[in-house]
Amino acid sequence: MSEGHEIDNLLHEDRHFAPTRDFSAQAIAQPTLYQEAKDNRLEFWANQARYLDWAKPFTEILDWSNPPFAKWFADGELNVSYNCLDRHVEAGNGNRVAVYFEGEPGDSREITYAELTTQVKKAANVLISMGIKAGDRVAIYMPMIPEAVVAMQAVARIGAVHSVIFGGFSAESLSSRIEDAQAKLVITADGGYRKGKASALKPAVDAALSGGRCPSVDNVLVFKRTNQEVGWVEGRDVDFNLAMAEASDEHVAQAFPAEQPLFILYTSGTTGQPKGILHTSGGYLTQASYTHKNVFDLHPETDVYWCTADIGWITGHSYVAYGPLANGASQVIYEGTPETPDWGRWWSIVQKYGVSILYTAPTAIRSFMKMGSQVPNQYNLSTIRVLGSVGEPINPEAWMWYRKVIGGGHAPIVDTWWQTETGAIMISPLPGITSLKPGSAQIPLPGIEVEILDDEGAVLGRNHAGLLAITEPWPSMLRGIWGDPERFVETYWSKFEGVYFAGDGAKWDEDGDLWLLGRVDDVMNVSGHRLSTAEIESALVSHEFVAEAAVVGAKDETTGQAVVAFVILRQNQLEKAGSDADVSKILRDHVTKEIGPIARPRTIMVVAELPKTRSGKIMRRLLRDVAEDRPIGDVTTLADTAVMDIISGKVAAGASD
Ligand code: WT7
DSSP states (O other): OOTTOOOOTTOOOOOOBOOOHHHHHHOSSOTHHHHHHHHOHHHHHHHHHTTSOOSBOOSOOEEOSSTTOOEESTTOEEOHHHHHTHHHIIIIITTSEEEEEEOTTSOEEEEEHHHHHHHHHHHHHHHHHTTOOTTOEEEEEOOSSHHHHHHHHHHHHTTOEEEEOOTTSOHHHHHHHHHHHTOSEEEEESEEEETTEEEEOHHHHHHHTOTTOOTTOOEEEEEOSSOOOOOOOTTTEEEHHHHHHHSOSOOOOOOEETTSEEEEEEEOOSSSSOEEEEEESHHHHHHHHHHHHHHTTOOTTTOEEEEOOOTTSHHHIIIIIIHHHHTTOEEEEEOSOTTSSOTTHHHHHHHHHTOOEEEEOHHHHHHHHHHOTTTGGGSOOTTOOEEEEESSOOOHHHHHHIIIIISTTTOOEEEEBOOTTTOSOOBOOOTTTSOBOTTOOBSBOTTOOEEEEOTTSOBOOTTOOEEEEEOSOOTTOOOEETTOHHHHHHHHHTTTTTSEEEEEEEEEOTTSOEEEEEESSSEEEETTEEEEHHHHHHHHHTSTTEEEEEEEEEEETTTEEEEEEEEEEOGGGHHHHOSHHHHHHHHHHHHHHHTOGGGOOSEEEEOSOOOBBTTOOBOHHHHHHHHTTOOOOOOTTBSSTTHHHHHHHHHHTTOOO
């Protein structure tokens, strides 16, 4: 196993929740799916793909002649946006609500499929009028409002490629992502509402493009959401609302090849440089819609579905912008934070719209648990019939609370394991079929093949912790890292011959259910969001005070992991730096500026030395022991075995933040 990975062999769960007969009787997913996929995996996927509307039907299913570069349904042609919008209107469902939008200040809008289709057609015409063509990259930096989905769909509709950048990322992060993708256009908003106030976005775009940076960008399309004052660059900035008002609402969607790039989404890896994960059209939409329908048991005529993820993350792509729309679902989009104006906000939304399927992250569930059941208990949550979890392992205690307090003691919970790279859900129970076990993501979906391997690549059986690998290609798999095919091969496909290395530890239990055991690489998971230790370290050492930095993810009750940084200060900066408390504040602010508030370290510890092996590698495992307040593990491979005594002595003396 990789350095520092803890194997949790103690997990043992006896509770099982079998599906009720009523649920199974009406369930979308049929038990035969498993057998069909087993009998002929590729034909199974082709059948799933045929739920989509193909302008030109495919005759090839998978081309795996040049692994790991896969092509799915390659000779087929389709339009992603047509599949998400027009076809529902043509089928007579134009009056179905596509989006129930709830703004944080309390404003709300219902948008039907017919209306959303018109909006996307207009936006597509706006993009065309600005010179955006198929294959061009468009950066999207927006709050969680329907126009964000309109923007994504419009880009997809004309065969261009979007790169959505989470609104919580800083101007620096925005700039490097725009630069890497060579985006021609940025779609943004003046701001959005968060925590009871208008929070600006446009200034970060202005800063990202300032000083001659990002010369690829010709225009910035600005949606007015808050009407706060914003800077305006004549000739570059375009008013989105005005452009939409003037745009034609006629646009015939043209078909593109199945492998037309659909989007790039940046995610953190083990180096300081984020990776632009590339997804394409036909296979991606196939698996996003297949999983959305079967995992959440979607009955599009009656369900109200709500995924709380922001469009800045993969979950907001596959399970807000694409999967639900491809399936003709009615979904809630909420702009703000869960605690605004109070911790009852989400539950008032569930009650108001009669939400029946809720998909969220364990970190949110744990925050609600902390606030107490009396808050959700004040609302009528009886419409809820399926609950989903994503982003990190859900601890059995949170699972039980979620089911009891939010799910009325009966709603099945689907714990869904997947990644930005996998594009869609890979491991999950199927409600109505699977007996549920709290804390386990259970089994791969029909059509997905995984193994747990040891460090040498040998297949492990039950009760042995190892590395999760995906052994067969899948339709929504990443097609590469933008501009860096070598890194793609090296990161995911070189650890074991011909199989995809996920970066997660896992084990099968005695019943053959799968448990995820966290990352085995230098990637942290904070509130279900992926952060790289190296990226934060390089942000820290870019500050003049810092000579060296080591970052670890330490266990945190609410956020899963928290960022803890150990820094050595430059000798000649010591006076300027002031007290440890000053340094801590300055450096935390610096990381926020360099990457964004999500990367802000919870704790910064100023130390004199870092524990290193004789070859100079930082031993993060030992730092994690300190950060988690545990006895220090084996130090025999340290170059200087006294270092840990000094560090833990200082920490015990209360030098942390
Ligand atoms: C990493 C992927 C997939 C969308 C959100 C995160 C962890 C994700 C689970 C789960 C245990 C999970 C893994 C994975 N993860 N879902 N249900 N149980 N761990 O996407 O930022 O690409 O992160 O999140 O460690 O590798 P991401």
